[in-house]
Amino acid sequence: MKSSIAFWNILSKDMRNYYLKPPNISWGIIFPFAWMLMMFIKTKTAFNIEEVFPGIVGMSILFGTTSMLSVTITFERKSRSFERLLLAPISIKLLIISKIAGAILFGIFNSIVPVLFSVLYFKATVVNWTMLTVGIVLLSIISTLLGLFISVSAKEVFEAQTYSNFFRFPMIFLCGLFIPVISLPIFIQPLSYILPVTYGVDILRFSITGSNSFSIYLDLFLVLSFCLILFWISLLNIKKKWIK
Amino acid sequence: MEHIITAKNLTKKYDDFIAVNDISFDVNKGEFFGFLGPNGAGKTTTINMLIGMAKISTGNIHYNGNDLTKNIKKAQEIIGVVADESNLYDEMSGYDNLCFCGSLYGLSKLERETKATELLKRFQLIEAANKKFKAYSKGMKRKLTIAAALIHNPQILFLDEPTTGIDVASVRQIRDMIKKLNENGTTVFLTTHYIEEAERLCDRVAFINKGQIIKIDSVENLLNETKEANIIEVVFETNSNNKDELLKKLNQKFIGIECSLKNVNTIKIVSTEKIDISPIVSFLSSENIFIIEAKLIRPTLEDAFVKMTGIEIDIMKKEKEKK
Numbered sequence: 001m002k003s004s005i006a007f008w009n010i011l012s013k014d015m016r017n018y019y020l021k022p023p024n025i026s027w028g029i030i031f032p033f034a035w036m037l038m039m040f041i042k043t044k045t046a047f048n049i050e051e052v053f054p055g056i057v058g059m060s061i062l063f064g065t066t067s068m069l070s071v072t073i074t075f076e077r078k079s080r081s082f083e084r085l086l087l088a089p090i091s092i093k094l095l096i097i098s099k100i101a102g103a104i105l106f107g108i109f110n111s112i113v114p115v116l117f118s119v120l121y122f123k124a125t126v127v128n129w130t131m132l133t134v135g136i137v138l139l140s141i142i143s144t145l146l147g148l149f150i151s152v153s154a155k156e157v158f159e160a161q162t163y164s165n166f167f168r169f170p171m172i173f174l175c176g177l178f179i180p181v182i183s184l185p186i187f188i189q190p191l192s193y194i195l196p197v198t199y200g201v202d203i204l205r206f207s208i209t210g211s212n213s214f215s216i217y218l219d220l221f222l223v224l225s226f227c228l229i230l231f232w233i234s235l236l237n238i239k240k241k242w243i244k
Numbered sequence: 245m246e247h248i249i250t251a252k253n254l255t256k257k258y259d260d261f262i263a264v265n266d267i268s269f270d271v272n273k274g275e276f277f278g279f280l281g282p283n284g285a286g287k288t289t290t291i292n293m294l295i296g297m298a299k300i301s302t303g304n305i306h307y308n309g310n311d312l313t314k315n316i317k318k319a320q321e322i323i324g325v326v327a328d329e330s331n332l333y334d335e336m337s338g339y340d341n342l343c344f345c346g347s348l349y350g351l352s353k354l355e356r357e358t359k360a361t362e363l364l365k366r367f368q369l370i371e372a373a374n375k376k377f378k379a380y381s382k383g384m385k386r387k388l389t390i391a392a393a394l395i396h397n398p399q400i401l402f403l404d405e406p407t408t409g410i411d412v413a414s415v416r417q418i419r420d421m422i423k424k425l426n427e428n429g430t431t432v433f434l435t436t437h438y439i440e441e442a443e444r445l446c447d448r449v450a451f452i453n454k455g456q457i458i459k460i461d462s463v464e465n466l467l468n469e470t471k472e473a474n475i476i477e478v479v480f481e482t483n484s485n486n487k488d489e490l491l492k493k494l495n496q497k498f499i500g501i502e503c504s505l506k507n508v509n510t511i512k513i514v515s516t517e518k519i520d521i522s523p524i525v526s527f528l529s530s531e532n533i534f535i536i537e538a539k540l541i542r543p544t545l546e547d548a549f550v551k552m553t554g555i556e557i558d559i560m561k562k563e564k565e566k567k
Contacts, residue, residue: 001350005350005351006350008347009344009347009348010347010348013333013336017333017336079331080329081332081333083297084331084332084348084392086296087296087297087320087325088320088349089318089320089321089349090348091317243296243297243298244258244298
């Protein structure tokens with residue numbers, strides 16, 4: 001009971017203080033909208049929405065979650081208000097879950113715009129809505145955990161943003177967001193296979209087009225495994241770096 | 245006396261550097277305990293180990309007799325911490341900050357709202373309750389930070405330099421509030437570089453330097469230990485009297501006392517025995533000396549600190565100000 005009170009209040013505090021601020025809501029709407037518009041303008045002669053749909057959803061989630069988490073955690077660390085959370089009689093695990101919950105919800109919110117836009121305006125077909133939902137949730141979780149992994153190592157917000165860019169821009173090309181992994185040069189492909197977002201995007205592709213690069217079960221297994229590994233590494237890093 | 249905190253052989257190492265070296269101490273229930281030392285002495289590292297913000301290299305910590313070295317989260321239920329910098333949320337109001345802090349300790353909505361209002365009244369911040377924290381003055385910020393540490397009625401309050409960098413009026417208010425809290429039963433663990441603050445507030449004090457505790461005792465005992473002689477200073481109106489002649493007469497008339505001139509209008513009288521001031525005053529009057537003031541000079545905690553640690557207070561203050 002005490003833990004759930006702490007969890008809900010950390011989450012709602014983050015939502016009020018960071019995620020529900022007008023600039024962030026507008027980011028969640030404008031960012032995917034701009035990408036969709038760009039795709040539309042660029043490829044309007046032979047526009048296949050189902051091909052770009054998973055990429056835009058994936059990218060909206062990836063950029064939204066990693067940007068916000070690096071701000072919420074690094075900023076609070078810098079202003080020392082994060083100490084208040086570490087001093088509370090709640091486990092570090094619960095504390096991390098509470099902090100990342102907001103970013104996960106923000107990631108899901110970011111995916112809604114391209115989904116609605118694709119389905120309602122471009123009449124995109126979704127083969128499996130359940131898997132699309134699962135894919136969005138898992139991709140939000142894994143992207144948030146990547147953001148957490150980066151935030152734990154950064155001392156300043158700008159540092160966290162720089163590290164994030166170092167990861168997420170290459171991911172646009174490496175994780176099959178717009179270019180299928182199979183089409184990448186053979187020596188780059190191993191890099192794609194060790195990035196968790198690759199499998200998250202593959203789930204999205206499966207749910208929208210019905211076909212994907214890997215088995216859906218392998219995708220689910222690997223994304224969940226990456227989630228556990230990243231959570232565990234971040235937990236150890238927090239204990240090591242923040243409680244010296 | 246019941247110990248609320250017992251630290252045994254606490255050591256903190258950072259690679260090859262030993263920040264705290266095998267220190268042991270107890271804090272009694274309801275006590276006002278002070279931790280004094282210069283920068284880098286190991287005060288904050290010790291507090292951080294006690295509150296779970298630093299890992300303990302060796303040694304253990306008991307709270308209320310229970311060894312919580314490996315489960316410091318349990319101890320966090322009964323402690324409140326005021327860090328050396330105000331660390332609440334800038335974008336939230338004072339009231340929301342307090343309610344949020346209450347939620348971290350599992351207080352229900354009603355409990356935290358009631359407690360937040362009560363604390364805002366007690367700390368005279370009720371009129372600023374709905375103002376954002378960032379709009380508060382330094383003194384108000386500090387008061388709200390202390391209030392936030394009290395939201396869950398902790399048994400022990402850790403205060404790290406609570407009055408540094410704030411205005412005089414707020415300092416007085418904060419000192420009074422902390423004193424009242426202690427009188428109402430809260431154990432207070434204070435670190436400060438204002439030695440007069442420790443002298444005024446603390447029951448017992450530990451002097452720490454280079455990671456080691458040099459001395460722990462009650463303020464009274466530390467002062468008595470420092471007292472080497474009885475000293476009285478007599479301030480008089482400056483006139484044309486021959487002061488050397490006067491000192492000579494005094495030393496001849498009063499056996500067992502040593503008189504010297506502290507400055508142009510002050511005589512310092514030192515004796516190993518208790519000094520009876522009235523014959524001295526009568527004698528000076530008979531010599532047509534107009535006395536303005538005669539005062540007993542007591543050793544201060546600062547004297548005790550300097551004597552026991554060998555650290556000059558000015559150096560300590562300058563270091564802190566630089567920080």
